[in-house]
Amino acid sequence: MAATIVAARIRRSWFQRLSVIDLFLWGFRAAVLAAVVVGTFATLRSGRYAGEVWLDFLIFGISQGSVYALIALGYTMVYGILRMINFAHGDIFMCGAYTAFYAATALHRAGLFNRYPPLSLAVILVVAMATAVSVALLVERVAYRPLRRAPRLVPLISAIGASFFIEYAVRGLYGSGFQAYPEFEVFKGKWNVFGVGILRTQAVVIVATVILMTLLYLFVMRTRTGTAMRAVSEDMEVASLMGINVDRIIVITFAVGAAAAGAAGVLYALVFKQVHFFMGFYPGIKAFTAAVLGGIGNIPGAMLGGLFLGLFESVGPILVLDGLGIVAPYQLKDVIAFTMLVMVLIFRPSGILGERLAGKKA
Amino acid sequence: MTRAGTAGGTWRSVVRTGALWGAGAVFLALVGLVEAVSRRQIVAGVLSLSYTFILLAGFGSGVQVSRRWAGLAAWQRLAGGAAAGALAGVLVGLLVVIGRLANLRPMLINASLPLYEILSFGRGLGGLPLMVLVQAAAGAIGAAMLLLPPAVRRPVIVGLGTAFVIGLFQDLVQLMLQSGVRAGLRSLLFTGEGLAPRGAVILMVLAAGGNIFWTRYRSPVRRWADRLAPPRRRALRGITLVALAGAILTLPWVTGLFISQVLVLVGLYTLMGLGLNLEVGFAGLLDLGFVAFFAIGAYTVGLLTTTGPLAVAHLSWWAVVPIATVVSLMAGVFFGLPILRIRGDYLAIATLGFGEIIRLLVLSDFLRPWLGGSQGVLGIPKPVLGGLEFRGPQQLFYLTLVASALVAFVAARLRDSRLGRAWMAVREDEDVAEALGINTVNVKLLAYGIGGAFAGISGAIFAVMLGSVFPHSFNVLISINVLALIIVGGMGSLPGVMVGSLALIGLPELLREFSDFRFLVYGAVLIVMMQFRPEGLWPTAVARRELHEGVPATAGGGVELAGAHEPDG
Numbered sequence: 024m025a026a027t028i029v030a031a032r033i034r035r036s037w038f039q040r041l042s043v044i045d046l047f048l049w050g051f052r053a054a055v056l057a058a059v060v061v062g063t064f065a066t067l068r069s070g071r072y073a074g075e076v077w078l079d080f081l082i083f084g085i086s087q088g089s090v091y092a093l094i095a096l097g098y099t100m101v102y103g104i105l106r107m108i109n110f111a112h113g114d115i116f117m118c119g120a121y122t123a124f125y126a127a128t129a130l131h132r133a134g135l136f137n138r139y140p141p142l143s144l145a146v147i148l149v150v151a152m153a154t155a156v157s158v159a160l161l162v163e164r165v166a167y168r169p170l171r172r173a174p175r176l177v178p179l180i181s182a183i184g185a186s187f188f189i190e191y192a193v194r195g196l197y198g199s200g201f202q203a204y205p206e207f208e209v210f211k212g213k214w215n216v217f218g219v220g221i222l223r224t225q226a227v228v229i230v231a232t233v234i235l236m237t238l239l240y241l242f243v244m245r246t247r248t249g250t251a252m253r254a255v256s257e258d259m260e261v262a263s264l265m266g267i268n269v270d271r272i273i274v275i276t277f278a279v280g281a282a283a284a285g286a287a288g289v290l291y292a293l294v295f296k297q298v299h300f301f302m303g304f305y306p307g308i309k310a311f312t313a314a315v316l317g318g319i320g321n322i323p324g325a326m327l328g329g330l331f332l333g334l335f336e337s338v339g340p341i342l343v344l345d346g347l348g349i350v351a352p353y354q355l356k357d358v359i360a361f362t363m364l365v366m367v368l369i370f371r372p373s374g375i376l377g378e379r380l381a382g383k384k385a
Numbered sequence: 386m387t388r389a390g391t392a393g394g395t396w397r398s399v400v401r402t403g404a405l406w407g408a409g410a411v412f413l414a415l416v417g418l419v420e421a422v423s424r425r426q427i428v429a430g431v432l433s434l435s436y437t438f439i440l441l442a443g444f445g446s447g448v449q450v451s452r453r454w455a456g457l458a459a460w461q462r463l464a465g466g467a468a469a470g471a472l473a474g475v476l477v478g479l480l481v482v483i484g485r486l487a488n489l490r491p492m493l494i495n496a497s498l499p500l501y502e503i504l505s506f507g508r509g510l511g512g513l514p515l516m517v518l519v520q521a522a523a524g525a526i527g528a529a530m531l532l533l534p535p536a537v538r539r540p541v542i543v544g545l546g547t548a549f550v551i552g553l554f555q556d557l558v559q560l561m562l563q564s565g566v567r568a569g570l571r572s573l574l575f576t577g578e579g580l581a582p583r584g585a586v587i588l589m590v591l592a593a594g595g596n597i598f599w600t601r602y603r604s605p606v607r608r609w610a611d612r613l614a615p616p617r618r619r620a621l622r623g624i625t626l627v628a629l630a631g632a633i634l635t636l637p638w639v640t641g642l643f644i645s646q647v648l649v650l651v652g653l654y655t656l657m658g659l660g661l662n663l664e665v666g667f668a669g670l671l672d673l674g675f676v677a678f679f680a681i682g683a684y685t686v687g688l689l690t691t692t693g694p695l696a697v698a699h700l701s702w703w704a705v706v707p708i709a710t711v712v713s714l715m716a717g718v719f720f721g722l723p724i725l726r727i728r729g730d731y732l733a734i735a736t737l738g739f740g741e742i743i744r745l746l747v748l749s750d751f752l753r754p755w756l757g758g759s760q761g762v763l764g765i766p767k768p769v770l771g772g773l774e775f776r777g778p779q780q781l782f783y784l785t786l787v788a789s790a791l792v793a794f795v796a797a798r799l800r801d802s803r804l805g806r807a808w809m810a811v812r813e814d815e816d817v818a819e820a821l822g823i824n825t826v827n828v829k830l831l832a833y834g835i836g837g838a839f840a841g842i843s844g845a846i847f848a849v850m851l852g853s854v855f856p857h858s859f860n861v862l863i864s865i866n867v868l869a870l871i872i873v874g875g876m877g878s879l880p881g882v883m884v885g886s887l888a889l890i891g892l893p894e895l896l897r898e899f900s901d902f903r904f905l906v907y908g909a910v911l912i913v914m915m916q917f918r919p920e921g922l923w924p925t926a927v928a929r930r931e932l933h934e935g936v937p938a939t940a941g942g943g944v945e946l947a948g949a950h951e952p953d954g
Contacts, residue, residue, distance in 0.1 A: 183865065192416055
């Protein structure tokens with residue numbers, strides 16, 4: 024008898040305690056959903072934007088999203104292994120892009136830039152990836168490795184410190200202004216793909232991302248090192264019992280993630296044509312959003328999350344906010360991204376493809 | 386251990402140490418720090434802060450080598466230190482040689498001729514052997530420091546430190562020594578440019594002597610104080626307190642306008658730090674969007690008191706402060722609600738997202754008719770109390786002082802209350818706390834709310850200090866500032882907040898040359914603190930005990946340990 028009363032009381036208090044929060048969260052969800060539906064409906068009915076405009080936004084979103092996806096790989100792989108947010112990852116992306124800027128201007132001054140565009144692009148990519156990898160390894164060695172056994176918040180704070188240290192070190196070394204990236208003559212204008220005009224830079228970004236992603240996926244799934252990485256992410260101690268050098272695998276993970284981020288930096292600079300010491304902050308947070316969105320620790324998830332976020336961020340302001348009668352909706356595109364970030368963290372921290380991993384990490 | 390067997394290894398350690406410190410010096414030079422501080426003389430005509438930084442490379446490598454070679458003979462340690470220092474000097478020289486041969490300027494903006502002049506003592510390439518020699522000497526001195534017996538080393542360090550600190554802040558010290566007897570003291574110690582060599586020696590000897598005296602007579606003085614009868618002891622404590630209070634109350638008038646302004650800033654950050662400390666330090670909820678509450682407090686005051694076109698009402702500042710506090714408290718609860726279920730590092734990112742959403746919304750054209758967009762709210766009148774207008778920093782100092790004292794008192798009482806215990810239980814382990822019957826929902830919401838309210842008060846004072854509110858004042862760097870200061874002070878420690886904001890807000894304001902390097906230093910400080918002193922400069926007893934007993938990563942540590950996220954219900 025007593026037991027059932029206690030149980031009933033427990034159930035009731037659980038009910039009382041959670042229902043308010045749940046109601047609030049459901050209300051929050053419903054409000055966001057209603058805003059999206061109403062806004063979309065109003066925009067589409069007004070017919071203010073022609074089909075071509077939408078297509079442009081769509082393609083821009085895909086190219087933007089592929090950059091996010093490339094950065095997200097670094098977050099997702101490191102989180103998969105160390106269960107830690109590499110807060111400095113966005114700044115590693117920036118380091119790659121910024122250092123490659125000097126390679127690009129040097130090539131430009133030598134006149135090689137527009138004579139051999141593919142070669143120049145390859146050189147710039149290599150410089151960016153090499154810089155990003157060295158910075159990432161340095162950060163791992165100095166700021167993360169000594170803290171691997173520390174309580175959870177400690178490495179995160181160290182990572183925040185590393186992030187600001189890198190930003191302001193680059194500011195001190197390279198200067199605080201915006202630097203204009205040289206443009207490839209070949210990549211100006213549009214290509215016609217199946218009757219659709221696509222900006223050439225965006226096409227290059229998308230193609231390069233697809234190639235890099237495929238290589239990376241093959242590396243992780245098909246090589247011995249990739250298998251070891253997956254083993255360490257599954258269970259670090261058992262992996263080390265199987266003769267895997269865990270330290271080495273962690274270093275390789277950081278290096279691979281940073282290489283992807285460095286490449287992403289160059290692609291980002293191709294689209295936006297400028298670099299700045301703070302340029303890594305927002306893409307970093309957004310790429311983290313993409314990683315969580317796709318299911319953290321999951322490589323295809325990061326690609327999916329990146330694309331999804333890029334699309335929503337580029338189409339969202341016009342599709343939703345414009346219909347709600349908000350002036351200058353494009354100013355709020357970052358708000359859309361951050362709202363998605365918060366909503367994913369609240370409602371589905373395991374992400375779209377994260378089911379398989381959710382139980383393991385809890 | 387035979388020396389022959391380890392000789393190779395030890396010399397390798399010399400090379401590594403020298404190279405690391407040398408690389409550090411080169412980094413400082415290229416990042417611009419060395420040149421930026423070249424005007425600041427520590428000892429006039431002898432040593433500027435630039436050279437202090439550069440020579441730190443030799444000195445540090447000497448200390449490190451000497452420490453590693455603790456078992457070897459004195460001359461070997463000295464030689465090792467000198468060799469490591471020389472290597473650091475060679476690296477610095479190499480930078481100059483490379484820089485003279487190839488123009489690094491297009492890429493590294495600080496690789497300029499003035500820098501090379503500093504690094505070669507203004508003698509062109511001929512100065513480089515001198516640099517190597519001086520670094521070697523610094524290395525030998527560093528190594529020698531560890532050879533001294535502790536009874537000698539301590540006074541030497543205290544003497545050097547005192548002369549360094551007074552030399553560093555010589556302009557402020559000189560400002561305070563302007564009339565009467567003080568002016569005589571000033572001409573004895575200082576020249577026009579800075580601390581005179583004579584003054585440096587005097588200060589060094591005085592401080593070292595004071596230290597020796599204190600070490601010898603410390604225990605008799607303590608014993609004397611302990612033997613006093615209780616009423617007398619109480620009187621003594623009363624006198625100390627009154628003297629301290631008097632010193633604090635007259636501070637703005639003794640030190641002048643500039644320092645008062647710095648003190649007001651320190652006070653504002655102390656207020657915010659107390660709020661964030663309550664969230665992070667007490668309840669273990671890492672909040673990177675904390676600046677939002679500061680902004681909400683400031684905007685509430687702005688909109689309710691402004692004489693400009695955006696005014697919602699024309700209330701007096703005193704009437705608005707409680708409103709601003711309540712508004713930011715409610716904002717804290719409101720933002721806390723959706724993120725209740727998020728834990729650990731995901732929480733940090735989610736709050737960062739929230740903070741940025743607020744800033745972007747305030748900045749947008751969408752809310753411009755109500756909040757003023759990027760132009761902000763202008764024309765906020767200063768508060769007036771009984772004919773006294775809180776016009777400048779000297780008056781505002783008292784406002785921040787009273788507010789900080791009040792908030793610190795509230796925070797201390799909260800910490801020791803039932804709610805405070807509940808926060809700490811949630812910090813240690815949320816699931817266990819819930820199992821113990823703590824209503825974690827209410828407890829966490831109260832942490833967000835009260836923390837936000839403290840920041841709101843800070844924002845309210847900030848608004849009248851500037852007389853206007855701009856969205857640009859509320860970027861994520863403020864949150865990072867506040868986080869850094871409570872970590873430096875010690876998470877969960879109330880005096881630590883004060884220490885942290887003096888060190889991280891006060892010092893950079895006094896050394897204006899550092900303003901460009903502030904976040905560089907903060908970043909380095911966060912990394913270094915996490916490795917060598919995660920409990921902070923003024924830690925709580927609990928944090929000190931936990932972080933130094935080698936707590937395994939899976940068991941209870943001082944801070945949030947629970948899984949990054951729960952499986953979604």
